[in-house]
Amino acid sequence: MSAEIDESARRRPTRAEAKARTRRLLLDAAARVFARKGFAGASVEEIAESAGFSIGALYSHFGGxxxxxxxxxxxxxxxxxxxxxxxxxxxxxxxxxxxxxxxxxxxxxxxxxxxxxxxxxxxxxxxxxxxxxxxxxxxxxxxxxxxxxxxxxxxxxxxxxxxxxxxxxxxxxxxxxxxxxxxxxxxxxxxxxxxxxxxxxxxxxxxxxxxxxxxxxxxx
CATH class of the missing domain: 1.10.357.10 (Tetracycline Repressor, domain 2)
Structure with a gap:
């Protein structure tokens, strides 16, 4: 029974929750990379990699x-x-x-x-x-x-x-x-x-x- 309770507690996040989490991680990574390299020096590749996502995920959430x-x-x-x-x-x-x-x-x-x-x-x-x-x-x-x-x-x-x-x-x-x-x-x-x-x-x-x-x- 306890295993079933533990499993239910670890429910999968909803699509909206997953989207919000990805967006938050991308923003946090962007803040770090921009702080180090400036706007011109920062690249979408480095920001996406720092956040742990693909470049496609960055463009999907922000467009650039x-x-x-x-x-x-x-x-x-x-x-x-x-x-x-x-x-x-x-x-x-x-x-x-x-x-x-x-x-x-x-x-x-x-x-x-x-x-x-x-x-x-x-x-x-x-x-x-x-x-x-x-x-x-x-x-x-x-x-x-x-x-x-x-x-x-x-x-x-x-x-x-x-x-x-x-x-x-x-x-x-x-x-x-x-x-x-x-x-x-x-x-x-x-x-x-x-x-x-x-x-x-x-x-x-x-x-x-x-x-x-x-x-x-x-x-x-």
């Missing part, structure tokens, strides 16, 4: 090296938005604790996740030099941008921002600020202390809030 790299970028972006969301849920918008945690997130990205920022810069240059890639890049990164837009939208609603202050536009500014400060900290760490990103967000949203108050006062 560009799509695989963009999937990694989107995953990292969604992870950062999720961290920011959890921070806001714990401490609330506009608090010192939130600003401090967001600052630590930026510092971790710049100082600990040292491989990915250069890879992003390398791929950006590649996409600019190959314009057909730009549309693919924009499509792949739409999900993390929409997640950030939803987070910003809630924050704007709390502060009573006027309708003309769109969440999509503010999300673009916040994303550019984050990426720019990560690069600046890599160049000159002292110029981007841990508290700067959170403080810059306070400046941004305080300005939006004051703009909303001024608009209301003018209407009165």
């Amino acid at each position: 090296k560009e799509a695989l790299f963009l999937a990694l970028m989107a995953e990292r972006g969604l992870g950062r938005v999720a961290e920011a969301t959890h921070t806001l849920e714990r401490h609330g918008a506009g608090t010192g604790e939130t600003a401090a945690e967001l600052g630590r997130l930026l510092v971790h990205t710049a100082d600990e996740d040292t491989d990915f920022a250069p890879l992003q810069a390398e791929f950006w240059l590649y996409a600019v030099r190959n314009p057909h890639v730009l549309d693919t890049m924009a499509t792949a990164l739409r999900e993390p941008h929409q997640a950030l837009e939803g987070l910003i939208g809630s924050w704007l609603a709390e502060r009573g921002a006027p309708p003309e202050v769109g969440a999509a536009s503010v999300a673009s500014v916040v994303a550019a600020l984050f990426q720019g400060l990560v690069r600046q900290r890599r160049i000159a760490p002292d110029s981007v202390p841990e508290e700067l990103f959170g403080q810059a967000l306070i400046w941004l949203f305080t300005g939006i809030g004051r703009g909303a108050a001024a608009t209301t006062a003018d209407q009165d």
Whole structure:
């Protein structure tokens, strides 16, 4: 009887589970190979071999090296938005604790996740030099941008921002600020202390809030 129970416990994964596992292993292998060799130096052959799969499996799941790299970028972006969301849920918008945690997130990205920022810069240059890639890049990164837009939208609603202050536009500014400060900290760490990103967000949203108050006062 125990043998039958053990056998039933070792059920075969469903097709969806097997597909998700293959995708995860390919993404993990790609992250390692890209970190060692950069986007241009990495090959689909090496990534597939590192993951323990055939090149055909890589193309079946991602279509090629560009799509695989963009999937990694989107995953990292969604992870950062999720961290920011959890921070806001714990401490609330506009608090010192939130600003401090967001600052630590930026510092971790710049100082600990040292491989990915250069890879992003390398791929950006590649996409600019190959314009057909730009549309693919924009499509792949739409999900993390929409997640950030939803987070910003809630924050704007709390502060009573006027309708003309769109969440999509503010999300673009916040994303550019984050990426720019990560690069600046890599160049000159002292110029981007841990508290700067959170403080810059306070400046941004305080300005939006004051703009909303001024608009209301003018209407009165």
